[in-house]
Amino acid sequence: MYIDVREEDFDVNKELERFENSSKTDAAISLFVGKVRAEKNLISLNLDCYPDMAIKEILNIAENAKKKWQINNLTVIHRFGELLPGENIVFVITSSDHRTDCQEATQYIMDYLKNSAPFWKKEIYKDKSMWVEQKVADIEKMERWED
């Protein structure tokens, strides 16, 4: 299991290769990459972060995912700071013996990252800026996993 919270960008191909090298016996891999929307007039997406808590919270989410599904390996990388349109925000990858385990676990991790990992997005436009508000639809997606 590898968890990282950082400002620097990550290379999706390199991270996938690294993951594959440490998951050689697994039959299924599920990958999600979240990127900054290339929205008109958006200059940047600034992510505020509480790094000490983020590491703990992502670890907690990952441990819960491993309890729910048969996951053999897992990596989560989440960036913070000033991100430009088209740049990577988050990388989640899981592996398992059967596809449903890693597919559902990846979705579960993303749904919890959205609402319970301490990151806050601020959209910066040419003439205004605004903090992104938590969405009811995102909370509902997270709550569907509750037992």
Added chain:
Amino acid sequence: MKIKYFAWVAEIIDKREEEIKVPDHVIDVNTLINFLCTMDESYEAAFANRKQIKFAINQKLSRSNAKITNNDEVAFFPPMTGG
């Protein structure tokens, strides 16, 4: 007590972190917010709608009546929007 602020809470208070020795009557997050609001009106503005503020004690989301001491790290922030 180390107190951290994030996102618009930090913007309103105009601080990201501070170290405060809180008085004995501050025993939980509720009493801490009440105390902070007596220090400066920017705290009052930030905590005007307490339902919009979440908090963590020692990097763990907590309830407002969870006990705190001067040795704890308390953080205030809006609902998270990661991912």
